[in-house]
Amino acid sequence: MSTLVAAPPRAARIATWVYFGVNGFAIGLWVVHIPNIEHATGITHSTLGLLLLVLGGAAFLGMQVAGPLADRVGQRRLVPASGVLLGLSLFGPGLTDSWWTLGLTLMVLGFANGSLDVGMNAHAVVVERAYPRPIMAAFHAMWSIGGAIAALIGAMTLRADVPTEVTLGACGALLVVVSLMTGRFLIEAEVPEEHDEDDVPSSKPPAKLVWALGGLAFGLMLAEGVANDWAALQFRDVLGTSTSTAAYAYGAFAVAMTIGRFATDRVAAVIGAMAIVRYGAALAAVGLTIVIVSPWVAVALVGWALFGLGLAGGVPQLFTAAGNLDPRASGALMARVVGLGYVGLLAGPALIGGLAHWMPLNVAFILPVVLCVLTVIGAPVLRKPKD
Structure with a gap:
């Protein structure tokens, strides 16, 4: 007697690739515009270093908030919302004119980045469970591809003297649209209420x-x-x-x-x-x-x-x-x-x-x-x- 095997969720896999690319693209676009933003705000290298720590701290906070939230509301809701927030947060750095306004925008950017990072990785694990082989590393490769595309676009727009706020704003709007359109292809983890000992651990991991x-x-x-x-x-x-x-x-x-x-x-x-x-x-x-x-x-x-x-x-x-x-x-x-x-x-x-x-x-x-x-x-x- 043959056993029917459900087809792997290819649409969800492609959607996850997109979100990894979105994340790498957003961060790459911010990085290539750092010199222009530093000049526009008139901050020193040391101040920029402190603000980058703020960015990192906000990202860590976003990760810790997003993790339990993903378990509560599901990755299908969290991931698109984080992607939209990340796209919107790109508008900020190009419009700032002081250290404190840049710091506020970087807090939002960092929080959104951390939230999407955890959410998309958690969703990648869900998608991978439906496949007969590992697929996680390719998702991380797409993050690198997104960063490379951002570097190319940033180089071209900077060479053409496109204002930083225009580039970041246009790309941020694009990421919002992509995040909203892609979210419908995500899936939720299927964890039955009564867990089988062979499938789901009955107690918390050590x-x-x-x-x-x-x-x-x-x-x-x-x-x-x-x-x-x-x-x-x-x-x-x-x-x-x-x-x-x-x-x-x-x-x-x-x-x-x-x-x-x-x-x-x-x-x-x-x-x-x-x-x-x-x-x-x-x-x-x-x-x-x-x-x-x-x-x-x-x-x-x-x-x-x-x-x-x-x-x-x-x-x-x-x-x-x-x-x-x-x-x-x-x-x-x-x-x-x-x-x-x-x-x-x-x-x-x-x-x-x-x-x-x-x-x-x-x-x-x-x-x-x-x-x-x-x-x-x-x-x-x-x-x-x-x-």
Whole structure:
């Protein structure tokens, strides 16, 4: 007797791709306009640094609010609402003329970003459950694609002297429309009132396991943050390259990470999440070690590419694991792990900057290497009980 298997929700999968792209696009558009906004408001670099902390703090708050809210009202309501708020929040930075008005707009932008981040990841876990293989990493790749598109649009509009408020406002309006139109294709998690022990845990997952997943996310995203902010500076200040050549360092990292995320799901279906995290972190440690010791630009480029490739698949596996610990509280659990990872993403560049005051930049990179090695050691927390 044949068994009928429900078709995977392809429309929901595509919609989730769109929201990841929307999130990456919005943040990328803000980043490329930072210099213009800084000039328009007349703030100093140090003030901008403090305001970026406000942005990060608001994002963390948004994550912690959105997680339990997603469990209460459902991702199908939360995700579009967060996308609309994110689009509307893009209007603000281009219209500000002082540090305090910019700070207020960044609070809204950060809160919306954090809310959408948790909501779309929680929904991605729901969609992935309906598929016979992993699909989470490709969603994260779409975030990178969204950021790349924002960089291209930002470069073209800046070159054409389009006012910042026009670019941000037009793109923000577009994101509002896209978020509203895409929301109808989202789905809700199906958790029966009476849970089967084999399908849904009867008790809350151990707090130590949640913290362990969050700790691994913290380490991997801290390493990613180091590459985002320090790769180009390492080429310029340590290897003595020109500014234009230095840009290739981050480019090698970002391209390798994006390609790796598109490939990770297929690999994870064969070797499992634990192996992706363990061997990926090991490859990242090797890649950054090459960067630390190599005096040659070509070899260091290979090191940055290996670093990006190694980090590509780990975080999506951790988010999936967190969302599947207890489907009844998927959003809240996701918020804790994503939140800790986000703290690492913010803390990494600052920690390296502090260490660089006391030691060469290359030596400071030993910190993310150590965290990658610790991830290799801690990866077995992803091992399923039946393994």
